[in-house]
Amino acid sequence: MEARKPRLxxxxxxxxxxxxxxxxxxxTLLTFGIFFKPVATEFGWSRAMTAGAFSVGIVVRGSxxxxxxxxxxxxGPRIVITACGFLLGAGYLLMxxxxxxxxxxxxxxxxxxxxxxxxxxxxxxxxxxxxxxxxGLATGMAASxxxxxxxIMAPAAGWLISAQGWRSSxxxxxxxxxxxxxxAAQFLRRDPSQMGLLPYGGTQLEEQKANLNSGGFxxxxxxHTREFWLLCAVYxxxxxxxxxxxxxxxxxxxxxxxxxxxxxxxxxxxxGISIIGRLAIxxxxxxxxGKWAIIIGLTILTMALLWLQLASVVxxxxxxxxxxxxxxxxxxxxxxxxxxxxxxLTSHGAIFGITSFSAxxxxxxGAVLAGRIFDITGSYQLGFLICAAVSAIGFxxxxxxxxxxxxxx
Numbered sequence: 001m002e003a004r005k006p007r008l009x010x011x012x013x014x015x016x017x018x019x020x021x022x023x024x025x026x027x028t029l030l031t032f033g034i035f036f037k038p039v040a041t042e043f044g045w046s047r048a049m050t051a052g053a054f055s056v057g058i059v060v061r062g063s064x065x066x067x068x069x070x071x072x073x074x075x076g077p078r079i080v081i082t083a084c085g086f087l088l089g090a091g092y093l094l095m096x097x098x099x100x101x102x103x104x105x106x107x108x109x110x111x112x113x114x115x116x117x118x119x120x121x122x123x124x125x126x127x128x129x130x131x132x133x134x135x136g137l138a139t140g141m142a143a144s145x146x147x148x149x150x151x152i153m154a155p156a157a158g159w160l161i162s163a164q165g166w167r168s169s170x171x172x173x174x175x176x177x178x179x180x181x182x183x184a185a186q187f188l189r190r191d192p193s194q195m196g197l198l199p200y201g202g203t204q205l206e207e208q209k210a211n212l213n214s215g216g217f218x219x220x221x222x223x224h225t226r227e228f229w230l231l232c233a234v235y236x237x238x239x240x241x242x243x244x245x246x247x248x249x250x251x252x253x254x255x256x257x258x259x260x261x262x263x264x265x266x267x268x269x270x271x272g273i274s275i276i277g278r279l280a281i282x283x284x285x286x287x288x289x290g291k292w293a294i295i296i297g298l299t300i301l302t303m304a305l306l307w308l309q310l311a312s313v314v315x316x317x318x319x320x321x322x323x324x325x326x327x328x329x330x331x332x333x334x335x336x337x338x339x340x341x342x343x344x345l346t347s348h349g350a351i352f353g354i355t356s357f358s359a360x361x362x363x364x365x366g367a368v369l370a371g372r373i374f375d376i377t378g379s380y381q382l383g384f385l386i387c388a389a390v391s392a393i394g395f396x397x398x399x400x401x402x403x404x405x406x407x408x409x
Contacts, residue, residue, distance in 0.1 A: 216344015
C-alpha cells in the first residue's frame with residue numbers, strides 16, 4: 001500500500017521544531033562568551049578557571065549524547081527533549097544566584113550540560129529519519145537554528161547585561177530556554193512510520209520499515225570499523241577549534257581594544273553567516289557527499305584561524321567571523337550527514353552520539369587549554385595558532401575517509 005500523501009509533509013514541521021530547539025538551546029549556551037567577562041571580573045576568577053565550567057559542560061553533554069542518542073532511537077525525541085528543556089532552564093535560573101566557583105561548575109557545568117545533551121543528536125538524528133531525498137537541505141535548515149540563535153541571543157545578551165546586569169540576564173535566559181524548548185519538543189516525532197507516512201522521497205511504507213530496521217550498521221558493528229574512529233578524530237579536531245573560539249573570541253577582542261558591543265557582534269556575525277554555510281554546504285553534501293563537504297569546511301576553517309593571527313581592528317575581526325561562521329555552519333551539517341552515509345539509520349542516534357562524544361572531548365580540551373595559555377603568556381595568539389594546526393590535521397584525516405564496504409556487514 002502507498003502511504004497517504006498530505007498536502008504539507010509533516011517532516012517539514014519536524015525540521016522547524018528541531019530548528020527551534022537548536023535555536024534556543026545553542027543560542028543561550030553560546031552567550032557564555034558574553035557573560036564571561038562580567039562574571040569573572042566580579043569574582044576575580046582566572047580565565048582558565050572560568051572557562052573550566054564551559055569545558056565541564058561540554059564533557060557532561062558529550063557523555064550524555066550517547067544516552068540521549070540511544071533513547072531517541074528507542075523512544076523518540078519528544079520525551080528526551082522535554083526533560084532536557086527543564087534541566088537547561090533550571091541551570092540558567094540557578095546561575096543568577098551563584099556566589100562561589102563550585103556553584104558555577106554545578107549549575108553551568110552539570111545542569112546546563114545535562115540539558116544540552118538533547119540539543120543536537122536527537123534533533124538531527126530525527127530529521128535524518130524523515131528524509132530520504134533532500135536530507136542535506138533538511139539537516140541544514142534545522143541546524144540553521146544554531147546560527148539564528150547566536151545572531152539573536154549574542155547581541156540581546158550583551159544589551160541585557162549592560163542594562164540589567166548579568167544576574168537578571170540569566171533569569172531571562174532561563175525562562176526563555178525552559179518555556180520554548182519544552183513547547184517545541186511537543187511537535188517532534190521519531191520517524192514517518194509513526195504517522196503512516198514515508199520519508200521524503202520514499203516510495204513504499206514497507207521499504208521504509210526495512211530501511212529503519214535492517215538498512216544500516218548496529219552500534220556494535222560500527223565501532224569495529226576504521227571509518228568510525230576516523231570520523232571521531234576529525235570531529236574531535238573540529239570541536240577543539242570551535243569551542244575555543246566560542247569561549248574566548250569576545251574577551252580576546254575586548255583585550256585588544258575592541259568595545260564590548262562590537263566584540264559581542266563577532267559572535268552574532270559567526271552565527272548569522274553560519275546559516276548560509278549550513279544551507280549551502282548542506283545542498284552541496286546532497287550532491288557531492290559528506291566527505292567533500294567536511295574537507296571544504298576544514299579548509300575554510302583553517303584559513304579563518306590563520307587570518308585571526310593578524311586581526312587587530314574591528315573589520316578584521318568581522319571578516320574572520322564571516323569566514324569562520326561559514327565553515328562552522330557547513331561542518332556542523334556535514335557530520336550527521338556523513339554518519340548516515342557511512343552507517344545508515346538503524347542506530348544513527350547512538351553512533352552519532354559516540355562520535356559527538358569524542359568531539360566534545362576536543363571542545364573541552366580546546367576551551368580550557370586556550371584559557372590556560374592566556375593565564376601563562378597573557379595572550380591568546382599561541383592558543384589560536386594551535387587551533388589552526390589542529391584544523392589542518394582534521395583536514396588531512398578527512399582525506400582518508402572512504403565508504404563502508406557493506407551496509408550492516
